[in-house]
Amino acid sequence: MRYRIRHLTTYNYSDTVTLSQNLAHLALRATGSQHIFSHRLEIDPIPGVIHRRGDYFGNPTDAFTVSLPHDRLVVLSSSEVEVSPPMQPEASATLAWDQPPVAGGGDTGEAWEFRFDSPQIPGARVLRDYAAPDFPPGRPVLEAALAFNARINREFAYDPSATSVTTPVLESLELRRGVCQDFAQVMIGSLRTLGLCARYVSGYLETQPPPGSSRLIGADATHAWVQLWCGPQTGWIDLDPTNACIPGERHILVAIGRDFGDVSPLKGMVLGGGTAEVTVGVDVEPVVGQFSGQSQQQGDPAGSSSAQQQQQR
């Protein structure tokens, strides 16, 4: 599936900002099932310094400094990407979750990075206890993980008012509610305390309009899910506890890290500024048949007009 994605962030400050230093994780990461055709970052005011580099986890990042006085900062990230359907391993044929190499000790290679506590996902006994029922001894790792994935989806209420971006993972677990970030972080924390390697994925999700109505521009949002390491053969498998599924063509990956802190789309520090008001709009638009027909499936006719998209902003 091919998408055109626009991700617009606007900061309005009550006072003039004299200096603003930022780090963006907005450029899409290329993966085996995701090809990036283009990416563009437009920033207003124009930054004095901007550097693109890969971060430790291999995600592209942009560091930029705006040193012109301003009371509004606009960052528009535009990408065009093609997502192929991921490989679907047979869950019951995966390795046992509690044996090397999947858990502990074995040759996990770089996966080991994601086995430990991270700043926003500290380990705790309650996390292990929460996951335990789905992980009896010897169960194939993906089978257990899918069961757990489905249970989080069942037992947690989706409730944007319950948590914020800084809600600690143990609090979301206690509340049994939250948004995608909370679901993902609870799942990651639980998997790690079981000795498994799990990482945080930030990305986008293509949304489907309700039947009969057309796609709303900007109604899409950022999304977060989980990757679990299932052994050297199977590798990393995506799991989306918010939607109780294995992510497919509608999930567009931006960056991978240990938790949200590693992949925060835009973080920065300013000198001055007073209070800040931020608005974010994301638009994931399927592109049908314009460039290549190979991955074209049943496209969404209402969302195909790029002209319509342009005039909105």
Added chain:
Amino acid sequence: MLQSLAASRYQTEPGRWDECHGPDGSPRPGWNELLAQIERLGAGELNRRWEQSKRIIRENGVTYNLFRDGAAADRPWQLDPVPLVLEPAEWARIEAGVAQRALAIDAFLADAYGDQRLIRERIIPPGIVHGHPQFLRPMHGVLVPGGTRLHLYACELVRCPDGQWRVAADLCQAPPGAGYALENRIVLSRALPEPFRGMRVQRLAGFFMRLRQQLHTLAPRNRDNPRVVLLTPGPYSETYFEHAYLAQYLGISLVQGDDLAVRDERVYLKTLGGLIPVDVILRRLADDYCDPLELRNDSTLGVLGLAGAVRAGNVGIANSLGSGLADSPALMPYLPAITRCLLGQEALLEGLPAWWGGDQAEHILANLPELILRPAWNNRGRPVLPATLPVIEQRNLADDIRVRPHAYMAFARVARSTVPCWDDGKVVARRMSLRVFAVRDGNGFAVMPGGLARIDAQGDGGQLWFESGGGSKDTWILADGPVLDVSLLRASDAPLELKRGGIDLPSRVADNLYWLGRYAERVEAIARLVRSALSCLAEDAGDADQAQIAAYLAMLDRATGLRAAVDTPSAMLVGLISDGAGGPLRIAREHLRRTAFGVRDRLSADTWRALTALDAELAAEGGEDANQSLARLNRVVIACAALAGMARENTTRGPGWRFLDLGRRIERASFIVDSLHAAFADGHGTPPELEALLRTADSAITYRSRYLTTIQAAPVVDLLLTDPTNPRAVAFQANQIAEHVANLPREAVGALPTPAERLATHLQASVRLADPCELCKPDAGHALVELLDDLAGTLTALSDAVTTAWLTHVAPSRAFARDAWQPGDDFTGRI
């Protein structure tokens, strides 16, 4: 002391090595001479000298745990008069072992922040790096000057019963203690000069010279004379004394995060004269706090963009950002293998037997009662003895080890050696550890010939920490041959450019100096006022005195907002200075201390002593009667005068001095204006009120010499307000203020005066144009009070203008990182 040592009343502990005595009770080599030298001095002389030394420590303000919480008193540094003595041969083994270990750790850091060969070749478990919270991923792959990440290293050694020294901890990111070791040496070499010279004790200064040279090699440019700064978390840090001390000793600037700014990936010092480039940072700030942008978003102590400047190669940092990775007990079991793999050598120093939970949880769980547990990732947490815990807690602990094995580190319990310590007239055996320091020197490490010996507090079984009230010792390393004297002040060969500057004064320092001036003056003014009132009370006479006391209270009220009931002034006034935290004198003292600590490295040793003496007088606790308070206030006023004299006579007339004196002048002018206002607010100044004014302003003698005993309003107002020759008069302050303001650095010389200059001129003119005779005429109405109101307003505005023009750009930057962004998926978007 020597008697008890000689008579073997000194009790060693069975099963422990004693540093001084062999198993048969005879002194070990090296100690012989120390004991003989001390014997020659005699116990009385030793005691006398030691009392003197303790006073020096207090006066120098050597402290640990400053400001632990606002009310807690500083804890003076605890130093024991008996040094630890080590023989050349034994020291040579320690020296070689520590230098090798430092080199191995540096190689480990290079590997972890580079291609991670140790993990790929399974020399270490991956978790040692990837599980470590201080593995700073943004610093991975960053090139550092000379490939060196570890520049200053400290090794905590303990001696086991077999006589072997073993490593208990490695301190790798900003090792504290070298400055304390130096201060210990200075104090002890003065207290015991005869043994110190007679025993050929190796000197410490060479180590600090190497440290300074090493810092210079880190400079990306200006290698000959780079600007080096010491980055401190600030006066609230436990070891702030040492930061200030080291900065002064090394001749580098002490700065806080807010003093530095990064522009275009270069680091600058914010000064009165603008931004000036910084080449090298010696940091005492934990590395993840160093940059709120890339490292820790919630840090308010760091420098925004510092990691970027390091990555661009524009600044050298010692130790490099990320070296906290090696500050980790978990690394210890693997250092022998690391040394073998990366250096091709066998490790010379052993660590204490230790097990990391991430690798050997089974061993730890099986032997829990015999072990000491510590956090795996840093040396800060307190050790836990599982055997001493209740059963339920032991079970919880074991369970937590199963869930988070990598967070735990277990050590075998060892019996540390004992050493003789002086305790209130007796010599007792205390358990000790030795912290040894090493600095990078070319391809190897140079080890400080000495160290910080730390001793346990009495009755404290297993703790090594300063917080538990233990003490320290100087460590004397004996030399085989003659000892060379080196001084840090010896200049390098290149001639220095002569300088007279001052505009490179950090803005934060100027700010602190300004307020230091204000609070020092405030303390003095309140002390004078209370003293005058108390002496009235002591004389205990009739209505005139009552009226005068009432006048003092009105002035206090006006100047400090303290409302006093006139009927119980005695108790109130005594209470004002002797107890309670809320009195104006106490509040001024707290402010004085805070601002003084903030500029500690800028104050000379004498000034600091004067401040310490003043602080001690202010700190004395309650239970005084009026006469005792009076005596103490006299001492306070004298101490204030000493401080003021020091500032006047011993300070170069740079911007720093101008800000200090400006603060003092503005405060004094405000206080006199307030006092006059209180006396004239509802009348024309009765004789008791006028008398009170003269006494408060220390101008009674001048008045009598001019006007004898006739007391009238106009001459008093002239003397206190308009007489430019009286150093206590507002006119005098106004002239000084105008001069200071005209001479402060400015960005560009414009045609128009600055706001501060306008206000200073207004102040000067208002006072000069005032006619005391007119103002004090019976029909003058409120003219005097109106003038005083105007002056008070002008002074407030002036203070604000100075702050705005020179000092406010020290305001820190703020993060919008966390709360600005809420990811969330659209509910309707569920698949």
